[in-house]
Amino acid sequence: MGRQEEPIQVGPEDRVFVLTGAGVSAESGLKTFRDQGGLWEGHRVEDVATPEGWAADAGQVWRFYSERRKGAGQAQPNPAHRALAELEEKMGERFFLVTQNVDDLHERAGSKRVVHMHGELFMSRCENSALGAGMSGLGCERPPFRDAALYETAAAIARCACGGRIRPHIVWFGEIPLEMARIQREIDRVTVMLVVGTSGAVYPAANFVRWAGPRVRKYYIGPEEPMNAPAFARLVLGNAGEVLPGLIETGTRE
Ligand code: OAD
Numbered sequence: 001m002g003r004q005e006e007p008i009q010v011g012p013e014d015r016v017f018v019l020t021g022a023g024v025s026a027e028s029g030l031k032t033f034r035d036q037g038g039l040w041e042g043h044r045v046e047d048v049a050t051p052e053g054w055a056a057d058a059g060q061v062w063r064f065y066s067e068r069r070k071g072a073g074q075a076q077p078n079p080a081h082r083a084l085a086e087l088e089e090k091m092g093e094r095f096f097l098v099t100q101n102v103d104d105l106h107e108r109a110g111s112k113r114v115v116h117m118h119g120e121l122f123m124s125r126c127e128n129s130a131l132g133a134g135m136s137g138l139g140c141e142r143p144p145f146r147d148a149a150l151y152e153t154a155a156a157i158a159r160c161a162c163g164g165r166i167r168p169h170i171v172w173f174g175e176i177p178l179e180m181a182r183i184q185r186e187i188d189r190v191t192v193m194l195v196v197g198t199s200g201a202v203y204p205a206a207n208f209v210r211w212a213g214p215r216v217r218k219y220y221i222g223p224e225e226p227m228n229a230p231a232f233a234r235l236v237l238g239n240a241g242e243v244l245p246g247l248i249e250t251g252t253r254e
Helices: 023-027 052-054 058-074 079-094 178-189 205-211
Strands: 014-021 096-097 114-116 119-126 166-170 192-196 216-220 234-237
Touching: 014 079, 014 205, 023 079, 052 058, 058 119, 058 166, 079 096, 096 178, 178 205, 192 205
Parallel strands: 014 096, 014 192, 096 114, 192 216, 216 234
Antiparallel strands: 119 166
């Protein structure tokens, strides 16, 4: 542990629920959204992260996510990602990790069961797929698929067999986050909640800490107070890559 923080004790009866945000990947060199110099300073959310932005200029949307693909492809997991993978290794199915991040750094650090509630950068899907329902209602059945391609212009965007355009498998503003039923089930049985590197500005994720019952021990880890700070029992203020390794004591030998 970089700073002398009192450890968080996790016993054999505990179930740990972790929510991560852009801050967990900050020390890997990926920009957060709302910090100074963050992604939303250089881009309008409406243009690149809404169904309306996609309808207006799909090329611009894909340029944005192509840049993100390039950046995430070059980034490496940092000690925070690794600490969470090690905790999962120790706790097995008593550990649950949901991330708002679309990068794959948790997986590359060794995390096995990662729920990406805001989608995945290296996946795409047809704009007419069920997940995109409401946009066209055409009901293409092709599931999301792995895709690392870069699309720089509207003309370059690949087409599905149904004729729809291929879009990023990302949850945009105005769309419903993925796997919410599973996340809710996990919140209902959690005893320890760790929230790492997220500003608490985007819902429903910002409410997970409130959905968890009053007996749940709730910790926030990041360099500054999140917007939902009062909901936590303790704030561990510091960069996740510095404070997370060694912060959680499971009482089991390495
Ligand atoms: P934000 O950019 O809103 O917040 C990033 C948080 O990370 C801030 O609270 C920082 O203090 C914290 N942070 C910065 N460096 C850190 C470090 N080294 N260690 C730990 N924390 C650090 O990002 P999110 O809260 O993840 O959604 O944003 C939530 C959602 O809003 C994103 O998933 C994205 C965005 O719009 C979509 O694109 C759908």
